Each structure stands twice: as C-alpha cells, then as structure tokens.
Amino acid sequence: MATTITLDEKALSDADAFLTAYLSEKVPDADFSQGSVIRDFVITAIAYIFAYLEQERKTTRDQQSLLALSKQSDSEAIADAVNALLSNWFITRKTGQVARLTATLHFSAAADVPLSPSTRFFRTTDLIFVPDAPAAFVIPLSKLTPTYNANNVVTEYTTTVNLVAKDVGAAYNLPPGKFLQTDQFSPFFTYAENQSTIGGGKNIESTGDLLVRAPTAITVRNLINARSIDTVLRETFAGISRVLSLGFGDPEMLRDFSSEAVTRLRMHVGGYTDIYAQLPITEVVESGLLGGTYTRPDNTIAVFKDAAANFLGAPAVIPGDILRIVTGLPDAPREYIIDTVSTQTLTVVPRAAFSEPTDEALPYPGKYVSYTIGNTAPGYSDKRNVLALPVLNPVSGGQTSRVIQTPYCITLKGRPHYRVKRVEMFQTATPATIEVITSRVNGTPAAAQYRVMGLVPGNGQSAYAVDQIEVNTGHTGSTWNMRVTYDTLVGYEDVQALVVDRFERVLASNPLVKGYTPVYIQMSVAYRLRIGATTALDEVAMSQTVAAFINTFDLTKTLDMTGILQNVRAAFPDLGVIVSPTILAYNLYAPDGQVFAYETQDIVTVYPSYPSNNAHLTNGHPSTTSPAELALRVPISNADLDPTTSPTNETIFAAANKTLKDQLTELGVSDRTLIYLTTADDITFTLVS
Amino acid sequence: MATTYDVHFQIVAAEEQVAANGKVYSFGFTSAVGVKGPQKLANRWLKCFCTLKGSDLRNAKYGTGFPEIIGSNISQRRDFTDAMALYIDDCNTQIRAFDLAQFPPDDERLASAVLTSVVPRGADGYDVYVTIKNIAGTLLTVQVPTGTTR
Numbered sequence: 001m002a003t004t005i006t007l008d009e010k011a012l013s014d015a016d017a018f019l020t021a022y023l024s025e026k027v028p029d030a031d032f033s034q035g036s037v038i039r040d041f042v043i044t045a046i047a048y049i050f051a052y053l054e055q056e057r058k059t060t061r062d063q064q065s066l067l068a069l070s071k072q073s074d075s076e077a078i079a080d081a082v083n084a085l086l087s088n089w090f091i092t093r094k095t096g097q098v099a100r101l102t103a104t105l106h107f108s109a110a111a112d113v114p115l116s117p118s119t120r121f122f123r124t125t126d127l128i129f130v131p132d133a134p135a136a137f138v139i140p141l142s143k144l145t146p147t148y149n150a151n152n153v154v155t156e157y158t159t160t161v162n163l164v165a166k167d168v169g170a171a172y173n174l175p176p177g178k179f180l181q182t183d184q185f186s187p188f189f190t191y192a193e194n195q196s197t198i199g200g201g202k203n204i205e206s207t208g209d210l211l212v213r214a215p216t217a218i219t220v221r222n223l224i225n226a227r228s229i230d231t232v233l234r235e236t237f238a239g240i241s242r243v244l245s246l247g248f249g250d251p252e253m254l255r256d257f258s259s260e261a262v263t264r265l266r267m268h269v270g271g272y273t274d275i276y277a278q279l280p281i282t283e284v285v286e287s288g289l290l291g292g293t294y295t296r297p298d299n300t301i302a303v304f305k306d307a308a309a310n311f312l313g314a315p316a317v318i319p320g321d322i323l324r325i326v327t328g329l330p331d332a333p334r335e336y337i338i339d340t341v342s343t344q345t346l347t348v349v350p351r352a353a354f355s356e357p358t359d360e361a362l363p364y365p366g367k368y369v370s371y372t373i374g375n376t377a378p379g380y381s382d383k384r385n386v387l388a389l390p391v392l393n394p395v396s397g398g399q400t401s402r403v404i405q406t407p408y409c410i411t412l413k414g415r416p417h418y419r420v421k422r423v424e425m426f427q428t429a430t431p432a433t434i435e436v437i438t439s440r441v442n443g444t445p446a447a448a449q450y451r452v453m454g455l456v457p458g459n460g461q462s463a464y465a466v467d468q469i470e471v472n473t474g475h476t477g478s479t480w481n482m483r484v485t486y487d488t489l490v491g492y493e494d495v496q497a498l499v500v501d502r503f504e505r506v507l508a509s510n511p512l513v514k515g516y517t518p519v520y521i522q523m524s525v526a527y528r529l530r531i532g533a534t535t536a537l538d539e540v541a542m543s544q545t546v547a548a549f550i551n552t553f554d555l556t557k558t559l560d561m562t563g564i565l566q567n568v569r570a571a572f573p574d575l576g577v578i579v580s581p582t583i584l585a586y587n588l589y590a591p592d593g594q595v596f597a598y599e600t601q602d603i604v605t606v607y608p609s610y611p612s613n614n615a616h617l618t619n620g621h622p623s624t625t626s627p628a629e630l631a632l633r634v635p636i637s638n639a640d641l642d643p644t645t646s647p648t649n650e651t652i653f654a655a656a657n658k659t660l661k662d663q664l665t666e667l668g669v670s671d672r673t674l675i676y677l678t679t680a681d682d683i684t685f686t687l688v689s
Numbered sequence: 690m691a692t693t694y695d696v697h698f699q700i701v702a703a704e705e706q707v708a709a710n711g712k713v714y715s716f717g718f719t720s721a722v723g724v725k726g727p728q729k730l731a732n733r734w735l736k737c738f739c740t741l742k743g744s745d746l747r748n749a750k751y752g753t754g755f756p757e758i759i760g761s762n763i764s765q766r767r768d769f770t771d772a773m774a775l776y777i778d779d780c781n782t783q784i785r786a787f788d789l790a791q792f793p794p795d796d797e798r799l800a801s802a803v804l805t806s807v808v809p810r811g812a813d814g815y816d817v818y819v820t821i822k823n824i825a826g827t828l829l830t831v832q833v834p835t836g837t838t839r
Contacts (some may be wrong), residue, residue: 012747029723031693035751035787038696044747582761 004077007048015051019043022436032120053541066211072292074207082207091208094238096168099201100132100490101194102283104177107157109188110146121163121192122181128174129179132164146432154515156190160422160485164202172201175544175680181206196421197547197679200280203240223499224506229275234497239491242278242555245518245671246305247509250274252668254458255512258351273511275499276673279489281418288410290425290471290480293403297414298464301354302339304346304371306386306398315383317341317373321350322380324500328369328388329400331355335380338373345405350456354400408475409453409468410482414460416515418487418677419589423450425471428479437471442594442619443627445472451627452593457667459593461515463496467593489515516675517668519606521550521586522682523564526579530685533574536687543680545571550678559676561602581689585618588674590667594630595619604676607661617660694723695732700834703810713739713834726796727827734802734821735831736809738780753779759834766815770807773817777804779811795824807831 018042020032032039053136062068063081083093103121116136121129144157148309165172179192205213216230223229226245234240246252248270256272259265288294295303304323311317323336323346336348350355358367368389374382388397404411420490421438439449455466469484492513498504499511525545529537549567553559561584569575581601588596588606596606600615608615621629664670698714714735716722724732731751740752753776763769784799794796805818817833 016747029692029694031695031725033693033787033791033793035693035737035784036699036729037732037736040736041696044745047747259837 004016007051011051015047070211079207094205096204097202097239098168099165099198100171100282101163101198102160103163104193105159105192106190107188108190110141110144110157112141113186118181119185121179123179128166129163132162170201170203174198184466210530239279240277244273244276252670252673254668258409273509274514275513281487284492285485287403287483290482292408293405294411296402296404299356300350301400301402302347302350303401309344311341321375322371324380326370357402359399359401371398395642409470412467414463416489417467418518419520420486424483424484441627442494442630447472454591454593457591517673519586519674519676521587521678523583523584524684526686526688530576532575537572539685542685543683545676547680558603608657694725695729697722697724727823727829730797731821731829737783748786757836773804798824800824
C-alpha cells in the first residue's frame with residue numbers, strides 16, 4: 001500500500017504544542033519556552049519525528065474506518081485501504097465492463113469473411129475492438145447483403161459482426177461513426193462503422209461507488225431476499241447497475257397466479273421470484289423462417305398435435321374442453337384444460353402442461369398417445385376418442401410438443417427483447433432482395449407493418465419470454481425469412497444461469513431474471529441561441545448530454561421535462577429560448593408486445609393523472625380501428641386521456657386513467673419495473689431564427 | 690510565573706575546540722545542570738547569537754549571521770566590530786520578542802546586551818565580550834566563542 005505521509009506546518013505546530021504541554025506537565029521545573037535550550041533538544045529536535053508518527057497513526061486509524069475513508073479524496077492508497085477493509089466482508093471492487101456493439105462491415109465484393117478474435121478494429125487510435133467470439137469464425141457469403149444504386153447496380157456488400165472492446169471503460173461508449181483502421185482480414189473489406197451508439201462500457205468501480213454499495217453488500221450471500229439477491233448479483237456481475245426483486249404479494253408478480261377455470265378466480269400462490277436486473281444494452285440480429293417451427297423458450301410442453309385430426313370439425317373442440325391423455329405419458333391417464341384450438345393443434349393451459357414432449361422421443365418421429373376430448377366426466381370422450389396405433393399409415397394418435405408454429409411469425413430466442421430496430425424480409429432463394437419493414441403496430445399488421453406478440457406476459461423480458469414477430473399475410477409460401485435487429489441485455493444469460501443454478505437457487509423458489517420494462521423516449525427541441533452568443537451550439541453534443549442524463553437518471557425520482565432542459569442548459573450556457581411547446585414522446589414496450597405511446601410536456605410517467613400531470617396516452621381508442629392503437633380490454637380513447645381536449649370530462653378521464661393503470665398492472669408493469677432509455681439519435685435539437 | 694530551569698551549557702576553551710571537532714559549546718558536565726536567572730538569560734541569548742540564521746528548520750529567522758564570520762577573513766577590526774554590533778542588535782530583537790510572548794521573570798528578561806570589548810588575540814582572532822543586562826538590573830558579561838579569522 002503506497003501511503004504518502006505529508007507533514008504541513010499545522011502538523012508540526014500541533015506536535016510542538018503537544019510535546020510542550022506534555023513535558024511541561026511531566027517536568028514542571030523545566031523551561032520549555034521558545035528559545036530555551038531544553039526546548040531545542042527535547043521538543044524542536046523530535047517535533048518532526050513526532051509529527052510524522054502522529055500523522056501515520058492518524059492515517060492508519062483512518063484506514064480502519066470506512067466512514068473516515070469515505071471523507072478522503074480517492075487515491076491509490078485510499079482505494080487499497082477500502083479494498084482491504086471490504087475484503088473482510090468478501091466484498092470486491094467491480095472490475096468494470098467492456099463495451100459491445102454490432103458493427104457494420106462494408107466490402108467491395110462478395111466473399112466469405114474470415115475473422116478471428118484477434119482481428120483489431122480501431123475506433124480511435126487508442127480504443128480498439130475485436131470480434132466478440134471465442135474462436136476464429138467465417139461470415140459466409142450468404143450473410144453479405146448487397147447495396148444497390150439508382151441503376152440497380154450493386155455498389156457494395158455489407159454484413160454485421162458483434163465486436164467487444166479490448167479493455168473495460170466508459171471511454172469505449174462512443175457515438176455512431178466509422179472505424180479508423182482494422183487489421184487485414186479480407187481483400188475486399190473497405191470500412192467498418194457503428195451505426196448506433198456503443199454501449200455497455202463501464203469503468204472500474206470508484207471508491208465512492210464501492211462504499212455506497214457496501215452497506216447492502218454486507219448480508220447473507222444466498223438468493224433468499226431482496227437484499228441478498230442484490231448483493232450476490234451485483235458482486236458477481238460487474239454489468240449490473242440495478243436490481244429489483246419481487247415475489248409473493250407484489251402486484252407485478254404474474255407468474256405465481258393460480259387461475260380457476262370455471263369461476264375465473266385468480267390468486268397468488270407464491271413460490272416465484274422475479275429478479276429485474278439493469279444490464280448494458282447491445283444490439284443483436286436474429287433470423288428465422290416465417291411460420292417455421294420454434295421450440296418454446298420457456299420449454300413449456302403445452303402443444304398437442306394430431307396430423308389426422310380436424311379439431312374444428314363437428315363436434316368442434318372449444319377452449320375449456322378437457323383433453324384426456326389415456327396412455328403414452330408417464331403420468332397417464334391425466335386431464336388437461338384446452339386453451340386454444342386450431343385444425344390439427346391444441347394448446348393446453350401452460351400451468352398444467354404435459355410432462356414430456358413425445359414428438360422428441362427416439363426413434364423419429366417419436367411416440368404417440370391415446371386421447372379423448374370432451375366435457376363430460378369421467379371419460380371426457382364425447383367429442384374425440386383416438387387410440388394410438390403407430391403401425392397404421394398414416395399413424396393414429398396424438399403427440400405432445402414444446403414446439404410452436406404460428407403463421408406469418410417467427411419466435412425469438414428466449415431473452416429480453418427491447419426495442420426492435422429493424423425487420424427485414426427476404427425469400428430463401430433471393431436473399432439479396434430485402435423488404436424492410438419499419439412500422440410497428442399493436443393490431444393485425446398490414447403491408448409494411450409488423451407487430452410483436454408476447455404470448456406469456458408474465459415471462460416478458462426474460463429467458464422464458466415467448467415473443468413472436470408477425471408480418472402481414474401477403475408473405476405467403478414457405479420460403480419467407482425474417483431478419484430482426486433488436487436491442488437486448490449484455491450478459492443476461494449468465495445472470496439467469498446463476499439464479500437457476502442447482503447449487504445457488506433457493507430450492508422452494510422458481511426464480512427468473514428479467515430485464516426492466518423499457519420505455520424509450522424521444523424529444524425534439526427547437527431553440528434559439530442566447531442573446532450575445534457568438535458561436536453555434538454543438539447539437540450532437542447536446543443530444544448526447546440529454547441521452548446520458550436520461551439513461552443514468554435516478555429512477556427513484558421523477559423524470560421531467562424541466563430537469564432534462566435544466567441539465568442541458570447547465571452544460572450549454574449559450575442555449576437560449578426553448579421554442580415551446582416541446583413535447584416529449586415515449587413508448588412503453590409492454591410484456592405482451594403492445595406499444596403504449598405517450599406524450600408529455602412535464603413529467604414522464606406511464607400513469608397519466610390529470611390535472612397533476614400533463615402526460616397522456618396517444619394510441620388508445622374505444623374500439624380498435626387502427627392496427628397502431630392499443631387493444632385495451634376496457635376501451636380508452638385518446639380524448640379521455642388527453643387533458644388538452646375540451647371539454648374535459650374529469651369523471652371519464654379518471655376512469656380511463658384507472659383502466660390504463662389496471663391494464664398495466666395486469667401486465668406486471670409498474671413504475672418500479674420500468675427503465676427509461678433513449679439514444680442521442682432520438683433527441684434532436686433544431687436551431688430556429 | 691513559576692521558576693523554571695533550562696539546561697546549562699558552557700563555552701569550550703579555544704585550545705580544546707579542535708579536539709572537540711570544532712564544537713564551541715558543551716554541556717561539559719557528567720550530568721545536566723539546570724540554570725535559572727541571569728545565566729539562563731545569558732544562555733538563551735548566546736544560543737540565539739551563535740545559531741546561524743536559516744539553520745533552524747522550524748524557524749528560519751532564528752539566529753544571527755555571527756557564525757558566518759568565524760573563520761572568515763575580516764582584517765579590519767572596525768569592520769569586525771560593526772558586524773558584531775549588527776548581530777547583537779538582531780539577537781536582542783529576537784530575545785525581546787520571545788520575552789514579550791512568554792513573559793519570563795524579570796531576572797531572565799532581557800533589558801539590553803551590548804558589545805563590551807573586542808580584544809585581539811595574538812595575530813589571529815578576537816576575544817569578544819558582551820554585557821547582558823536583565824530587567825532586574827543584573828549585569829553579566831559573557832565571552833562569545835572565539836572568532837578565529839582564518
């Protein structure tokens with residue numbers, strides 16, 4: 001530990017005064033006054049040494065106290081002392097985190113692209129990124145997308161690759177731009193760029209932050225309560241900046257609901273833990289066959305299929321009927337409540353799903369079960385009665401499965417799905433011909449529209465999220481592919497793996513790590529320069545300032561327009577009049593896939609409450625007439641929620657707000673499960689004269 | 690103020706200074722001797738006078754320039770006398786400042802210190818005598834260390 005002892009005049013005077021007083025008391029006959037001989041020999045001569053030892057004693061004493069250390073300015077010695085003290089409680093300093101991005105690579109010709117983890121991409125001369133891969137890999141020719149000019153001539157090819165910073169640090173969080181240079185890896189490579197802001201880079205934890213974290217860190221190291229979960233996750237994962245644990249009795253908890261089918265009675269039964277973790281955000285690309293088969297991310301075996309059946313034929317099978325598996329499952333005979341019905345496929349209520357997927361049994365095509373369907377106990381055979389006869393051709397019998405297949409949809413991998421940035425459609429035979437879909441809607445998508453459907457809202461933004469992306473029915477045939485670019489959380493899988501680890505998890509709990517429900521904010525500010533200002537403002541820097549303010553906002557407080565503008569004014573004093581009204585628009589991406597669109601001129605909230613705030617929903621409607629509007633269970637119109645409309649019916653208004661709040665609660669959304677996000681691209685400043 | 694004692698020191702005889710590695714003062718006793726009254730004042734005065742200004746880590750202004758002229762080449766007695774007068778005056782100022790701050794008994798408080806005589810010692814050096822008077826009126830003539838001019 002490099003501790004520097006500094007002696008100042010005061011330390012020497014104090015030492016002098018102490019020695020004088022002490023010796024005067026012990027040897028009252030001696031003259032220790034200024035100028036005396038004895039003073040020179042027994043006080044002045046050792047004052048330096050005494051002051052040094054005293055200072056060292058104080059330093060040593062201070063380094064035994066976190067309170068004293070917290071009052072000193074950060075230095076290597078203080079950092080070492082804090083590390084040493086906190087190590088007594090097994091608390092370690094976070095080592096920072098590397099930034100990640102999805103870079104776009106440009107090529108002059110199409111060819112396989114070999115890359116290795118040592119290939120360096122220089123974003124600046126000092127900030128270097130490398131491919132985020134454990135070993136060398138090749139981006140195949142088929143993954144290169146051609147770019148055409150106006151004459152329909154290919155001008156270049158592009159592809160994306162995930163990069164990771166070579167070192168930890170927030171300095172790597174850079175705005176969109178081109179890379180300066182790269183190591184040689186392809187003769188056709190022209191340049192690389194990041195089209196969105198690089199994120200996720202974090203500095204090594206400061207001593208101040210470590211001391212703030214320490215009180216919650218001194219706790220039991222099991223995943224048993226909010227305090228200990230917070231500690232364990234923050235200690236284990238440097239990227240986590242916020243943790244919220246919800247369980248029994250919390251209104252946001254949806255997974256522990258037990259529903260009684262007949263009376264519709266619902267009650268929390270406990271046993272589940274939802275752990276919301278704030279992690280850095282990165283962009284990923286996922287593609288799949290439209291209408292293809294996908295394994296349910298939550299691994300629920302809730303699908304029952306029979307290729308020879310026609311469940312919609314008379315007597316039609318309806319939701320609520322009972323499917324009784326007679327033989328073929330380990331726990332047969334057993335009954336299941338039917339949830340949805342299509343021609344050859346049923347789904348049963350996921351909470352009481354099948355015990356195993358018989359379609360995965362070997363040899364292919366798996367095992368078949370005998371079943372009955374009906375609504376009359378005890379046999380439930382009044383609608384269907386099918387005996388499994390695998391020797392027939394076609395095979396008779398049904399199969400249980402965890403695979404889902406939905407027309408015009410792909411099912412995303414189980415992980416948090418934040419903002420969808422790009423949806424691209426292409427046919428297998430012509431991958432170069434791409435249809436870009438940009439418009440996200442809540443209802444059935446029309447041409448050039450898509451919607452996101454969260455089939456299990458209780459599992460939203462988690463490894464068990466069953467999220468599908470649907471496009472319009474114009475994409476017929478079985479060769480359409482969808483490529484989706486969206487934001488997700490960096491390192492989410494590792495956190496989830498820890499909480500469900502057999503040796504870490506609480507045995508009586510069903511834990512699930514979730515991402516906070518994202519609310520993306522957009523704002524356009526028209527401004528004038530301050531009178532007397534001589535230089536133009538850096539609008540990109542202003543956007544970055546606002547984005548940083550919003551993304552790091554303390555969510556225990558209320559985000560509002562005033563705070564945002566005050567922050568930017570503080571950083572840019574030459575900012576003059578803000579041309580009103582400045583409207584802040586924000587979208588809540590709900591766990592069921594719906595987008596709740598809001599606007600405000602004061603506080604940012606998902607719970608409008610006139611007249612205390614001006615926030616209001618912009619895509620509600622009494623009856624869903626547009627795919628963009630919400631399909632709320634109880635109709636809400638924009639007029640009901642918009643205090644700017646006149647005349648305002650406060651009764652309707654209050655009722656509409658309550659309906660909206662109830663709807664969000666039904667989806668497990670509350671203020672504490674939200675995260676406000678934005679990018680510099682979403683914040684625009686425009687100078688007006 | 691109660692009477693307090695300081696440690697006494699005495700001048701080393703000129704012929705013994707070389708053997709004493711150039712020391713001009715010594716405790717000179719088998720055990721420390723406490724002094725009070727005029728001798729204590731004289732000791733304080735001599736210590737300040739013989740301390741080279743700037744050599745005290747805690748007080749750079751403490752002392753006089755007198756130690757610098759020991760061994761120097763002052764050939765004119767008048768020059769030597771003038772220098773001594775300046776140093777004595779400087780020393781008096783400092784001792785009075787101490788006295789004002791600490792207010793010692795009258796017999797330990799400086800009234801004046803004046804150059805009594807400068808006596809050439811053979812072909813080389815001078816014996817310098819200073820008469821120190823305290824507030825109580827006691828006179829004490831002390832010899833400052835030999836100012837060898839080589």
